[in-house]
Amino acid sequence: MGDDNPTRCGSPQHPARQRGLTVRGLGCLIIVGAVAVALVGVLLERPSGPVLSDSSHRPNPDADIFARTVRANQALRERQEREQRERERKQEKARLAAIEAARPPAERAALATEALTGDGGDTKEAYCRARELLDPIEPKDRGAADVRKALSLMKAKQALLLHAERAAFEKTRGLMCRDGTMSPTCRCHGPHRGCCSHHRGVAGCEPLPTEVSCP
Incomplete structure (x- = not known):
């Protein structure tokens, strides 16, 4: 009778109970495997070098000073280059002015006539060149025929x-106020109501140009 007790040590287990133990064993193995994989992942993600403190992320004052110095030096070089180019431009202008000043009236008139009668050139550029040549001629030299011809051509242009x-x-065209300033909002050809109210009222339209503008 005792041999039929299923709970006795060493006795054969019921098939269903054996299957339950097998499932639990597999579950334990799966859990252990997952834990092992997680530990390996943590170890692989851990940095190999020494852990830096938070101070490594703080701004480096020496680097900021260096960057500001570089920018300041670059700005200084650019300013010096601009000043050098301006000096060279003025020197070239003075050189050309000296050459122009040495030209006699007849040569000036010939060059002005050539500029004013040339084909295919810019009309305003030709006029400005002629004026540059003819304006310095003194009144006593303007009676010569070649000078009068050049002046007549320039006047027509x-x-x-x-x-x-x-x-x-x-x-x-702007609008002038009585205090000599220009209205910031009103124009000559437009409504004038309320214009120049803080500048002693409206004086009139901006004067028209009386001569051609040359550089």
């Missing part, structure tokens, strides 16, 4: 250019 400049100027 001036009338055409001045008419065009005035037409363009009218589109944005």
Whole structure:
């Protein structure tokens, strides 16, 4: 009778109970394996070098000073280069002015006539060049035939250019106030109500140009 007791040590287990133990064993193995994989992952992600303190992420004052110094030196070089180019431009302008000043009236008139009668060139550029040549001629030398011819050609070009400049100027012509300032909001060709209210009232439209603008 005792041999039929299923709970006795060494007795054969019931098949269903054996299957339950097997499932639990597999579950334990799976859990142990997952823990092992997690530990390996943690070890692999751990940095191999020494752990840096939070101070490594703080701004480096020496690096900031160096960067500011580099920028300051670059700005200084750029300013020096601009100043050098400006000096060279002025020197070249003075050299050309000296050459122009040495030209006699007849040569000036010939060059001005050539500029004003040339084909395919810019009209305003030709006029400005002629004016640059003819303006320095003294009144006593303006009676020569070649000088009078050049001055007449320049005057004809001036009338055409001045008419065009005035037409363009009218589109944005400003409004003058009685204190001599320009109205910041009003224009000559527009409503004048309320204009120059803090500048002693409206004086009139901005004067039109009286001569061609040359650089």
